[in-house]
Amino acid sequence: MINTISGAKKALTSGKYEVFDPIISKDKKSWYLTTSEVDPGERHFYRMPLMGGRMEKLTSMTGNNEVALSPDEKKLAILHSYSNRPTELYIQENKVGAKATQLTAGQSAEFKAYSWKDPQIIRFTAEDGAQVPARLYLPDPAKKNGAAVIFVHGAGYLQNVHKWWSTYFREYMFHNLLTDLGYTVLDIDYRASSGYGRDWRTGIYRHMGGKDLSDQVDGAKFLVNSHGVDGGRIGIYGGSYGGFITLMGLFTAPDVFKSGAALRSVTDWAHYNHGYTANILNTPEEDPIAYRRSSPIYFAEGLKGNLLMAHGMIDVNVHFQDVVRLSQRLIELKKDNWEMAIYPVEDHGFLEPSSWTDEYKRILKLFNTTLLIPQP
DSSP states (O other): OBTTTTOOOOOOSSSSEEEEEEEEETTEEEEEEEEEEOOOTTTTTEEEETTOOOOOOOOOSSSEEEEEETTTTSSEEEEEEEETEEEEEEESSSSSSSSOOOOOOOOOOOHSSOOOOOOOEEEEEEETTTTEEEEEOOOOTTTSSSOOOEOOSSSOOOOSSSOOOSSSHHHHHHHHHHTTTEEEEEEOEEEEEEEEHHHTTTTTTOOSSHHHHHHHHHHHHHHHHHHOTTTTTTEEEEEHHHHHHHHHHHHHTTTOOSSSEEEOSSOGGGOOOOOHHHOOOOOOHTTTHHHHHGGGGOOOOOOOOOOEEEETTOOOSSSSHHHHHHHHHHHTTOSSSEEEEEEEEESSSSOOHHHHHHHHHHHHHHHHHHHHHHOO
């Protein structure tokens, strides 16, 4: 809070957590706010005196609690979800300890019949000593095949290691399928992911494909050392920023990743939008070193493993020309262990169910044919 006369500042909250969407109550006596105080992977709704003081925690359900107040502020409407349970609507009295009542039930009988996995939230140690958050999916020991897949979320600045229903619900379902088939799956909130404070978010300044990639490499080492994964049978995949990291992994850490699926990937940051990239890499004119060491197209000669690239032709975010330029580079380098899937009617985020199905069939085929040991 800032005194507009004296300019003096006063912190109303303190601690190692983030604050979201604060609003002032109608009687002007309190703040309502959402924080991650309980855990970086949870969100809860609080009330706090206007000038600061003890926060009262109003929600109690583990996971994400997105709250709207009734017009008289006597009740809370809560959109709540958990890791393996999609969002439902609840209502609750605006009191500490009040019980929330569920109002909706949106899943089909078929959806409920499957035992959706609740991934473990763990932390592993990175090469620089940082504790890296991740979601870990472990297969039934009787089905374990010794192979692993690492998923890289998109956006760069995003959190996917949490205790609520992911916006990456297709990937979550795919990870359930992979685990059923015996794969071990790791989903990492690598450096620059949101939800962990300023230092984490700025950890890739001037070098995309630096600590954000080394976190994937260290995740692979963790799987080998702690979960019996075969170090020669690890795959990686992701879309957008995740596709970029996949390319950097296959090109600059080719002995770590046997195969990868790079979806709608940035291949040269000098071709991406200024508003996003300049905050991290400055501009190509000011900082050409940052752009060159961060762009996969300059490292394509390092490809050893098996690469699948998939891209929509009408992508207005990461333009189709990005993957076309990289494919030409791979041709010039005489690489023959890659393939490209083109989606003529798709933008950055696919809309057609047939496109999603085709893409995931190709990813699954890539992993099944390159990471599994053929049975006699």
